[in-house]
Amino acid sequence: MSDYKFGLEYAKQQDILDELSRYREQFHIPKDKDGNELIYLCGNSLGLQPKSTKDYINQELEDWANLGVEGHTDAKNPWMKYHEFLTEATANLVGAKPIEVVTMNSLTANLHFMMASFYKPTKERYKILIESDAFPSDKYAVESQLRHHGFNDEEGLLLWKPREGEELLNYEDLELILKNHGHEIALIMIGGVNYYTGQFFDLKRIAKLGHSYGCMVGFDCAHGAGNVKLNLHDSNTDFAVWCTYKYLNAGPGNLSGCFVHERHAYDKDLNRFTGWWSHNKETRFNMRQEFDVLPGAEGWQLSNPPILAMAAIKASLDMFNEVGMDRLLEKSKKLTGYFEFLLKELGDNIIRIITPSNPDERGCQLSIQVLNADKSLHHKLTESGVISDWREPDVIRCAPVPMYNSFEDVYRMVEKLKEIL
Structure with a gap:
C-alpha cells in the first residue's frame, strides 16, 4: 500500500x-x-x-467449588468434553477440518508425539531436514529423536541454509537438497513462520516437494497460528503443532494445538504413544476394555483436559471466532x-x-x-x-x-x- x-x-x-x-x-x-x-x-x-479470561476461569473455579467431581458432567461447560469446545474455533483458525485438530499437552511434547508417529526411520532413510536457524527447541527435539533411534544426530540432521550474506531461505536450495538427499530423508520438519526472520514459508509447496520424494512433512506453527492463514488441510502436510500463548493470547506456557491430516484419521496401525483419552469415548470408563483408538487428531491425546488452562484458551478463541x-x-x-x-x-x-x-x-x-x-x-x-x-x-x-x-x-x-x- x-x-x-x-x-x-x-x-x-x-x-x-x-x-x-x-x-x-x-x-x-x-x-x-x-x-x-x-x-x-x-x-x-x-x-x-x-479481559474476559478471568471470567472464563472463574466459571470453572465456581463449578469446581460448587459441584466437585460432578463438574465433569454437570458444570456449565462439562469438563469431560471440554477440549471439544475448542475444536471448531481451532479448525477455523488454522484452516483445518474439526477431525484434524485437538488441543493438548505443550508444544515440544506434541512435536515428540507427532514424531513418534511420523518419523519412521530405516537404515537407508533416517535423516531429518530442518531450517538451519530453526527455533532451538525444535532442533533439540529432532536431534534427540535421531539419538533415540540409534542414529548420529550430527550426521542425521540436514540443514536448509540461507545463501552467503542472506537471511531468508530459498526454495531452489530446498529443491537441491531433496534432489541430492531425498532418498535418505524420513522427515522434513520446518517452522511455518521462522521465529528469527519472520519468513512465512509456503507450506503447500514444501509438503508437495517432500511427499514427491517419499518424506513425511510436518510444521511447527508456533509463530503462525493466529498470525497468518495456515490452510493446514489444503497444504496437505502430515502434521503440525503450535502454541496458544503467542498470537493466541491464552497465557504463559499454555497448551499446544495439534493437527493431523484427515488422510491419517482412520489409520489404526499408525504407531503412536497412547493414553486413556485417545480411547473410544463410549467405552473409556469401562476401564477394562482393550485399547480402541479414536479417529482423527483426538486419537493422539493421552490425558483428560486441564480445565483451567483450557478456559483461558476458550476465552481467546471465542474472540478469534468473532473477528x-x-x-x-x-x-x-x-x-x-x-x-x-x-x-x-x-x-x-x-x-x-x-x-x-x-x-x-x-x-x-x-x-x-x-x-x-x-x-x-x-x-x-x-x-x-x-x-x-x-x-x-x-x-x-x-x-x-x-x-x-x-x-x-x-x-x-x-x-x-x-x-x-
Whole structure:
C-alpha cells in the first residue's frame, strides 16, 4: 500500500477508521509506573491477556467449588468434553477440518508425539531436514529423536541454509537438497513462520516437494497460528503443532494445538504413544476394555483436559471466532505495511528489515537490524516504554498484533526509536 502518510494525525485517523480498534479495549495493556500504557509489540513472544479470561476461569473455579467431581458432567461447560469446545474455533483458525485438530499437552511434547508417529526411520532413510536457524527447541527435539533411534544426530540432521550474506531461505536450495538427499530423508520438519526472520514459508509447496520424494512433512506453527492463514488441510502436510500463548493470547506456557491430516484419521496401525483419552469415548470408563483408538487428531491425546488452562484458551478463541482470520489479516497487512513504511524513512544506512517485504511471505512481525547496534539499544527502547524482543546477535523483533495494537502504537514506537538513534 503506497498511500501511507507521515505524522501522528494520520495514525490517529487510521485508528478511527479501523473497524477492529474496539477490540483493543478488551485487553489488559501493561502500564508503566506512572500509569501510562506501554507500547506492547511483543505478541510474537507472549500475547496480552483478554479481559474476559478471568471470567472464563472463574466459571470453572465456581463449578469446581460448587459441584466437585460432578463438574465433569454437570458444570456449565462439562469438563469431560471440554477440549471439544475448542475444536471448531481451532479448525477455523488454522484452516483445518474439526477431525484434524485437538488441543493438548505443550508444544515440544506434541512435536515428540507427532514424531513418534511420523518419523519412521530405516537404515537407508533416517535423516531429518530442518531450517538451519530453526527455533532451538525444535532442533533439540529432532536431534534427540535421531539419538533415540540409534542414529548420529550430527550426521542425521540436514540443514536448509540461507545463501552467503542472506537471511531468508530459498526454495531452489530446498529443491537441491531433496534432489541430492531425498532418498535418505524420513522427515522434513520446518517452522511455518521462522521465529528469527519472520519468513512465512509456503507450506503447500514444501509438503508437495517432500511427499514427491517419499518424506513425511510436518510444521511447527508456533509463530503462525493466529498470525497468518495456515490452510493446514489444503497444504496437505502430515502434521503440525503450535502454541496458544503467542498470537493466541491464552497465557504463559499454555497448551499446544495439534493437527493431523484427515488422510491419517482412520489409520489404526499408525504407531503412536497412547493414553486413556485417545480411547473410544463410549467405552473409556469401562476401564477394562482393550485399547480402541479414536479417529482423527483426538486419537493422539493421552490425558483428560486441564480445565483451567483450557478456559483461558476458550476465552481467546471465542474472540478469534468473532473477528475471523480474514479481517485480522486485512488489518495486519495494513498495520505491518505502515510500520515498514515508517522504519524505511529512517534510512537503509541505519535500519535493515530482514523480514520479507512481500506481505504474503510474512505475518505481523518485522525483524529489525540496526547498524552497529548492540543490546543496549533494546534496553533504551524498553526504558522509553516500548516492549519488544531482542534476539542475538543483533535483531529487534517487533510484532504489531492486529487484535490489540494500534496505528498510533506503531507511530510512537518509530518516533522513540528515532529519538534514541
